[in-house]
Amino acid sequence: MKKIAILGATGSIGNSTIDVIRKNPDYFDPALFSAHANIESLVKLGKEYPKARLALTGKAKHVPVDIRWTGREGLLRALEECARSGVDIAVNGIAGADGLEPSLAALDAGMNLALANKETIVMAGEIVSMKAREKNACIIPVDSEHSAIFQLLRAHGTENLASIILTASGGPFRTLPLEQLARVKPHDALAHPTWNMGVKISIDSASMANKGLEVIEAVKLFDVPPSKVKVVVHPQSIVHSMICFLDGSVYAQLSKPDMRHPIQDALFFPGKGTVSFDTLDFTSLTIGFEAPDEKRFPLLPLAYYAAKAGSLYPVAYNAANEEAVSLFLEEKIGFLDIARIVEIVLQQDWTGIVTLDAVWEADKKARACVYRC
Numbered sequence: 001m002k003k004i005a006i007l008g009a010t011g012s013i014g015n016s017t018i019d020v021i022r023k024n025p026d027y028f029d030p031a032l033f034s035a036h037a038n039i040e041s042l043v044k045l046g047k048e049y050p051k052a053r054l055a056l057t058g059k060a061k062h063v064p065v066d067i068r069w070t071g072r073e074g075l076l077r078a079l080e081e082c083a084r085s086g087v088d089i090a091v092n093g094i095a096g097a098d099g100l101e102p103s104l105a106a107l108d109a110g111m112n113l114a115l116a117n118k119e120t121i122v123m124a125g126e127i128v129s130m131k132a133r134e135k136n137a138c139i140i141p142v143d144s145e146h147s148a149i150f151q152l153l154r155a156h157g158t159e160n161l162a163s164i165i166l167t168a169s170g171g172p173f174r175t176l177p178l179e180q181l182a183r184v185k186p187h188d189a190l191a192h193p194t195w196n197m198g199v200k201i202s203i204d205s206a207s208m209a210n211k212g213l214e215v216i217e218a219v220k221l222f223d224v225p226p227s228k229v230k231v232v233v234h235p236q237s238i239v240h241s242m243i244c245f246l247d248g249s250v251y252a253q254l255s256k257p258d259m260r261h262p263i264q265d266a267l268f269f270p271g272k273g274t275v276s277f278d279t280l281d282f283t284s285l286t287i288g289f290e291a292p293d294e295k296r297f298p299l300l301p302l303a304y305y306a307a308k309a310g311s312l313y314p315v316a317y318n319a320a321n322e323e324a325v326s327l328f329l330e331e332k333i334g335f336l337d338i339a340r341i342v343e344i345v346l347q348q349d350w351t352g353i354v355t356l357d358a359v360w361e362a363d364k365k366a367r368a369c370v371y372r373c
């Protein structure tokens with residue numbers, strides 16, 4: 001029985017994780033649930049799993065007695081206590097840059113980290129990987145593309161690896177002309193054709209910033225140069241990613257677009273679970289691939305720019321995008337302004353050694369820059 005801490009338990013990744021746990025009651029035992037604002041769902045989870053700790057990271061006027069851990073600090077202390085009571089793995093499904101600190105805390109406490117929060121790797125992959133090595137803990141990617149690559153590299157090795165191909169759904173605006181992209185509203189951007197996800201990542205999928213973040217994530221997680229990470233649009237989201245070898249062989253990982261697959265893989269790691277969700281029916285499957293359009297989706301080439309520049313450029317890319325997405329959601333800027341702003345922010349100097357203090361300083365500086373664009 002593995003004991004599991006679920007961070008961001010009330011979100012899209014959190015819900016899928018709890019569903020995997022419900023389907024595998026003999027294997028997984030939730031030890032901690034965290035939420036930021038959704039007290040009602042958190043308390044409900046506490047009723048379903050009375051032994052699990054409950055942590056609320058956001059501010060609230062009235063916190064029910066069942067929630068013993070509050071604030072950012074409260075979550076970090078709950079994680080420490082989890083580690084002392086033998087919790088094996090933390091699933092990080094927190095949205096945004098605030099996921100970094102809990103990722104480090106989970107690793108510091110010696111837990112394996114099932115990581116959906118891509119910002120952790122984009123912002124501080126170097127620091128987080130070092131922490132995992134120091135603590136003899138594993139980082140198991142949950143992002144579907146990185147989960148696919150992780151599994152493929154474990155099966156086929158890294159010797160003679162030529163490239164990694166990340167697949168991208170292309171999002172709801174895959175075929176929309178540039179002039180119309182300028183006029184899209186948040187509710188258009190939130191209507192993703194294949195995945196059902198949280199608000200921020202849905203906007204990022206529509207702008208392809210999500211794929212940009214994933215390029216940086218792949219570079220840092222798998223220690224490959226940006227030139228070896230390619231992106232191909234695959235609207236059906238069935239092939240989750242591919243790896244290519246120098247002899248021309250390509251290996252792919254396929255499943256239905258359902259985050260419960262990569263989550264289940266991460267929870268059972270290094271073992272394998274048995275399928276409890278829909279599987280593919282090849283007799284009714286038509287899939288296709290096309291090149292991404294960098295003119296309509298400039299956040300993708302901008303991510304390559306940040307990945308190649310390294311240093312604190314990925315931090316600036318992530319922070320500027322996160323802030324610009326908030327402004328777009330508030331309808332204060334247009335959809336195409338997100339990329340325009342990120343480009344201006346990246347024109348500044350983001351060189352520097354990647355320490356935790358430097359990461360947070362660059363994050364803060366990049367967010368402030370957004371309001372001067």
Ligand code: NDP
Nearest residue numbers: 008010011012013035036037038094095098116117197198
């Ligand atoms: P959601 O917005 O659906 O959920 C976010 C979760 O994090 C909620 O539980 C929320 O609590 C909590 N949260 C929000 N803000 C904070 C904060 N400042 N501090 C601590 N907790 C916070 O997001 P997703 O589940 O879609 O995404 C989570 C992460 O996983 C992101 O990094 C995303 O990029 C990544 N990811 C998601 C995929 C998906 O399919 N959804 C696929 C691949 C990666 P509350 O509900 O109380 O507000």
Ligand code: MG
Nearest residue numbers: 143144145214
């Ligand atoms: Mg993904």
